[in-house]
Amino acid sequence: MKVVGDINYSGRLGKLVFYTVNGVTYVRRVRIPGKEPKPRTEKQRGWAGAFGMAQKMYAHYREKVSADIWRLAGKAVGRRGNMLFWSVNCGCFEGGKGIGSPETFRFAEGELLLPWEMKVEALGGGRFRATWKEERDLASAAPGDRLKAGVFYPATPKGLYWAEEMSGTRGDGEGTFRLDTREDKEAHVYLFFEREDGTAFSPSAHFHVEF
Numbered sequence: 001m002k003v004v005g006d007i008n009y010s011g012r013l014g015k016l017v018f019y020t021v022n023g024v025t026y027v028r029r030v031r032i033p034g035k036e037p038k039p040r041t042e043k044q045r046g047w048a049g050a051f052g053m054a055q056k057m058y059a060h061y062r063e064k065v066s067a068d069i070w071r072l073a074g075k076a077v078g079r080r081g082n083m084l085f086w087s088v089n090c091g092c093f094e095g096g097k098g099i100g101s102p103e104t105f106r107f108a109e110g111e112l113l114l115p116w117e118m119k120v121e122a123l124g125g126g127r128f129r130a131t132w133k134e135e136r137d138l139a140s141a142a143p144g145d146r147l148k149a150g151v152f153y154p155a156t157p158k159g160l161y162w163a164e165e166m167s168g169t170r171g172d173g174e175g176t177f178r179l180d181t182r183e184d185k186e187a188h189v190y191l192f193f194e195r196e197d198g199t200a201f202s203p204s205a206h207f208h209v210e211f
Contacts, residue, residue, distance in 0.1 A: 049095015053158075054086045057098065061085075061160050065150065069201050073109040084109065098157030103206055107150040107160065107190030110201035113141045115170060118191060120207045126181040127165075128209060130191055131174045143171025144196040150204065151179060152188040163189065181211045 016028070058070070058081075070081035077084065088109060094100035115134035123129055130147060137143060147170070149163035168175015170193055179187050190204035 046095065050090065050093040051086065053093045053095050053098060054089065055082065057093065057158065057160065058082045058085050060158070065160055065162060068198070069108050069110065072200060073111075076111055098159075099152060100157075102152050102154070102188040103208070105152065105188070105190070105206070107152075107204040107206075108148070108192040108201050109203050110192075111140060112145060112193050112195060112200050112202035113138070114192070114202050114205055115141070118205050118207075120189060120191070120209060122209065122211075123176070125178075126211065127176060127178045128189070129174060129176050130168065132170075134170050134173065140200075141170065142196065143169060145170040145193040145202075146196065147175035147177075148192050148194050148201075149177040150190040150192070152190070153180070153184045154186060154188070155184045179209070179211070184211070186210045 061070070070085045072081075074081040074084040079087075088106045092099055092101040092105040099105055113136070115132035118130065118132040120128055120130050130149070134141060134143075147166060147168040149166050151161050151163045153159070153161075163177040163179055165178040166175065167177070177189075179189070187209055189207045189209055191207065192204040193202040195201070
Protein backbone atom coordinates (compact mmCIF):
# COMPACT_ATOMS: atom_id res chain seq x y z
CA MET A 1 0.00 0.00 0.00
CA LYS A 2 1.26 3.46 -0.92
CA VAL A 3 1.77 5.74 2.08
CA VAL A 4 0.48 9.29 1.66
CA GLY A 5 2.14 12.01 3.71
CA ASP A 6 5.58 13.11 4.83
CA ILE A 7 6.85 9.67 5.88
CA ASN A 8 10.45 9.03 4.87
CA TYR A 9 11.41 5.69 6.45
CA SER A 10 12.65 2.33 5.24
CA GLY A 11 12.84 -0.82 7.31
CA ARG A 12 10.78 -2.96 9.63
CA LEU A 13 8.55 -1.45 12.32
CA GLY A 14 6.75 -4.12 14.32
CA LYS A 15 4.75 -6.24 11.87
CA LEU A 16 5.06 -3.67 9.09
CA VAL A 17 7.79 -3.17 6.50
CA PHE A 18 8.31 0.27 4.96
CA TYR A 19 10.17 0.53 1.66
CA THR A 20 10.75 3.21 -0.96
CA VAL A 21 10.59 2.84 -4.75
CA ASN A 22 11.36 5.81 -7.00
CA GLY A 23 10.90 8.20 -4.10
CA VAL A 24 7.48 6.79 -3.09
CA THR A 25 7.09 5.06 0.29
CA TYR A 26 5.01 1.87 0.58
CA VAL A 27 4.07 -0.35 3.52
CA ARG A 28 3.26 -4.06 3.77
CA ARG A 29 2.86 -6.59 6.54
CA VAL A 30 5.67 -9.00 7.38
CA ARG A 31 5.10 -12.46 5.91
CA ILE A 32 6.17 -15.54 7.85
CA PRO A 33 7.97 -18.06 5.58
CA GLY A 34 5.91 -21.20 4.93
CA LYS A 35 2.78 -19.72 6.42
CA GLU A 36 -0.09 -18.65 4.21
CA PRO A 37 -1.71 -15.41 5.26
CA LYS A 38 -5.17 -15.78 6.73
CA PRO A 39 -8.02 -14.41 4.61
CA ARG A 40 -9.13 -11.02 5.80
CA THR A 41 -12.41 -10.82 7.66
CA GLU A 42 -15.12 -8.45 6.49
CA LYS A 43 -14.26 -6.13 9.38
CA GLN A 44 -10.56 -6.14 8.46
CA ARG A 45 -11.37 -5.38 4.84
CA GLY A 46 -13.58 -2.54 5.99
CA TRP A 47 -10.83 -1.00 8.11
CA ALA A 48 -8.26 -1.43 5.33
CA GLY A 49 -10.60 0.27 2.87
CA ALA A 50 -11.30 3.09 5.31
CA PHE A 51 -7.59 3.62 5.96
CA GLY A 52 -6.85 3.73 2.24
CA MET A 53 -9.64 6.25 1.71
CA ALA A 54 -8.37 8.38 4.60
CA GLN A 55 -4.90 8.48 3.00
CA LYS A 56 -6.41 9.62 -0.31
CA MET A 57 -8.55 12.25 1.41
CA TYR A 58 -5.55 13.53 3.33
CA ALA A 59 -3.59 13.91 0.10
CA HIS A 60 -6.53 15.80 -1.43
CA TYR A 61 -6.77 17.95 1.70
CA ARG A 62 -3.08 18.88 1.55
CA GLU A 63 -3.47 19.91 -2.09
CA LYS A 64 -6.85 21.69 -2.04
CA VAL A 65 -7.08 22.99 1.54
CA SER A 66 -3.86 23.21 3.57
CA ALA A 67 -0.58 21.40 4.08
CA ASP A 68 -0.12 23.09 7.47
CA ILE A 69 -3.24 22.50 9.58
CA TRP A 70 -2.75 18.82 10.44
CA ARG A 71 1.06 19.05 10.24
CA LEU A 72 1.08 21.72 12.97
CA ALA A 73 -1.49 19.85 15.07
CA GLY A 74 0.54 16.66 14.79
CA LYS A 75 3.80 18.41 15.63
CA ALA A 76 2.27 19.76 18.84
CA VAL A 77 1.55 16.22 20.08
CA GLY A 78 4.57 14.45 18.55
CA ARG A 79 2.73 12.75 15.68
CA ARG A 80 2.74 13.00 11.91
CA GLY A 81 -0.08 14.98 10.41
CA ASN A 82 -1.50 12.15 8.31
CA MET A 83 -1.60 9.74 11.26
CA LEU A 84 -3.29 12.29 13.53
CA PHE A 85 -5.82 12.94 10.75
CA TRP A 86 -6.53 9.20 10.65
CA SER A 87 -6.74 8.65 14.41
CA VAL A 88 -9.14 11.58 14.88
CA ASN A 89 -11.34 10.72 11.88
CA CYS A 90 -10.96 6.94 11.49
CA GLY A 91 -14.65 6.27 12.11
CA CYS A 92 -15.78 8.72 9.43
CA PHE A 93 -14.44 7.06 6.27
CA GLU A 94 -15.88 4.34 4.04
CA GLY A 95 -13.65 2.58 1.55
CA GLY A 96 -14.48 3.62 -2.00
CA LYS A 97 -17.13 6.10 -0.84
CA GLY A 98 -15.28 8.90 0.92
CA ILE A 99 -16.70 10.44 4.08
CA GLY A 100 -19.62 8.43 5.37
CA SER A 101 -20.15 10.33 8.65
CA PRO A 102 -19.67 14.05 7.94
CA GLU A 103 -21.36 15.02 11.23
CA THR A 104 -18.48 13.61 13.26
CA PHE A 105 -15.68 14.48 10.83
CA ARG A 106 -13.03 16.88 12.18
CA PHE A 107 -11.95 19.27 9.40
CA ALA A 108 -9.27 20.95 11.53
CA GLU A 109 -7.39 20.37 14.75
CA GLY A 110 -5.07 22.47 16.86
CA GLU A 111 -4.24 24.31 20.06
CA LEU A 112 -6.53 27.34 19.69
CA LEU A 113 -9.87 27.43 21.48
CA LEU A 114 -13.30 27.65 19.89
CA PRO A 115 -15.60 30.44 21.09
CA TRP A 116 -18.97 29.78 22.71
CA GLU A 117 -22.44 29.57 21.18
CA MET A 118 -21.41 29.37 17.55
CA LYS A 119 -24.32 29.60 15.10
CA VAL A 120 -24.78 29.76 11.33
CA GLU A 121 -27.64 31.50 9.50
CA ALA A 122 -28.42 31.72 5.78
CA LEU A 123 -28.38 35.14 4.13
CA GLY A 124 -29.52 33.97 0.69
CA GLY A 125 -27.67 33.51 -2.56
CA GLY A 126 -25.32 30.95 -1.03
CA ARG A 127 -24.08 33.42 1.60
CA PHE A 128 -24.03 32.61 5.32
CA ARG A 129 -23.28 34.44 8.55
CA ALA A 130 -21.55 32.83 11.52
CA THR A 131 -21.90 34.32 15.00
CA TRP A 132 -20.37 33.46 18.37
CA LYS A 133 -19.56 34.80 21.84
CA GLU A 134 -16.03 35.40 23.06
CA GLU A 135 -14.93 37.23 26.19
CA ARG A 136 -11.38 35.89 26.42
CA ASP A 137 -8.18 37.54 25.25
CA LEU A 138 -5.58 34.78 25.41
CA ALA A 139 -2.81 33.44 23.22
CA SER A 140 -5.18 30.56 22.47
CA ALA A 141 -8.20 32.85 21.91
CA ALA A 142 -6.91 36.16 20.55
CA PRO A 143 -9.20 38.79 19.00
CA GLY A 144 -7.19 38.72 15.76
CA ASP A 145 -7.74 35.01 15.09
CA ARG A 146 -9.31 34.64 11.64
CA LEU A 147 -12.54 32.73 10.95
CA LYS A 148 -12.07 29.81 8.52
CA ALA A 149 -14.80 27.72 6.90
CA GLY A 150 -14.17 24.31 5.40
CA VAL A 151 -16.90 22.54 3.45
CA PHE A 152 -17.91 19.04 2.42
CA TYR A 153 -20.53 18.64 -0.30
CA PRO A 154 -22.41 15.28 -0.22
CA ALA A 155 -22.53 15.32 -4.03
CA THR A 156 -18.71 15.03 -4.06
CA PRO A 157 -18.04 12.71 -1.08
CA LYS A 158 -14.32 12.36 -1.81
CA GLY A 159 -13.52 16.06 -1.73
CA LEU A 160 -12.85 18.69 0.94
CA TYR A 161 -12.75 22.38 0.12
CA TRP A 162 -12.61 25.93 1.45
CA ALA A 163 -15.74 28.03 1.50
CA GLU A 164 -15.42 31.22 -0.55
CA GLU A 165 -15.21 34.88 0.48
CA MET A 166 -14.47 34.14 4.15
CA SER A 167 -14.31 37.14 6.49
CA GLY A 168 -14.38 37.90 10.20
CA THR A 169 -12.12 37.63 13.23
CA ARG A 170 -12.72 36.23 16.69
CA GLY A 171 -12.96 39.75 18.09
CA ASP A 172 -15.67 40.70 15.59
CA GLY A 173 -18.09 38.18 17.05
CA GLU A 174 -19.30 37.32 13.55
CA GLY A 175 -18.13 36.54 10.04
CA THR A 176 -19.46 35.58 6.63
CA PHE A 177 -18.70 33.07 3.88
CA ARG A 178 -20.19 31.83 0.62
CA LEU A 179 -20.85 28.29 -0.62
CA ASP A 180 -21.14 26.90 -4.14
CA THR A 181 -24.85 26.16 -4.57
CA ARG A 182 -24.75 25.00 -8.21
CA GLU A 183 -24.21 21.28 -7.66
CA ASP A 184 -25.90 20.60 -4.33
CA LYS A 185 -28.78 21.57 -2.08
CA GLU A 186 -26.95 20.96 1.17
CA ALA A 187 -23.46 21.11 2.64
CA HIS A 188 -21.56 20.31 5.81
CA VAL A 189 -19.66 23.36 7.03
CA TYR A 190 -16.76 23.23 9.48
CA LEU A 191 -15.93 26.49 11.25
CA PHE A 192 -12.63 27.04 13.02
CA PHE A 193 -10.04 29.74 13.67
CA GLU A 194 -6.52 30.45 12.45
CA ARG A 195 -3.98 32.45 14.42
CA GLU A 196 -3.26 35.78 12.75
CA ASP A 197 0.27 34.72 11.76
CA GLY A 198 -0.87 31.29 10.51
CA THR A 199 1.05 29.28 13.11
CA ALA A 200 -1.88 27.58 14.85
CA PHE A 201 -5.49 26.53 14.34
CA SER A 202 -8.45 25.45 16.45
CA PRO A 203 -10.53 22.27 16.20
CA SER A 204 -13.53 22.61 13.90
CA ALA A 205 -17.24 22.83 14.75
CA HIS A 206 -19.73 21.14 12.38
CA PHE A 207 -22.88 22.68 10.91
CA HIS A 208 -25.28 21.18 8.37
CA VAL A 209 -26.83 23.79 6.07
CA GLU A 210 -29.38 23.65 3.28
CA PHE A 211 -29.79 26.04 0.33
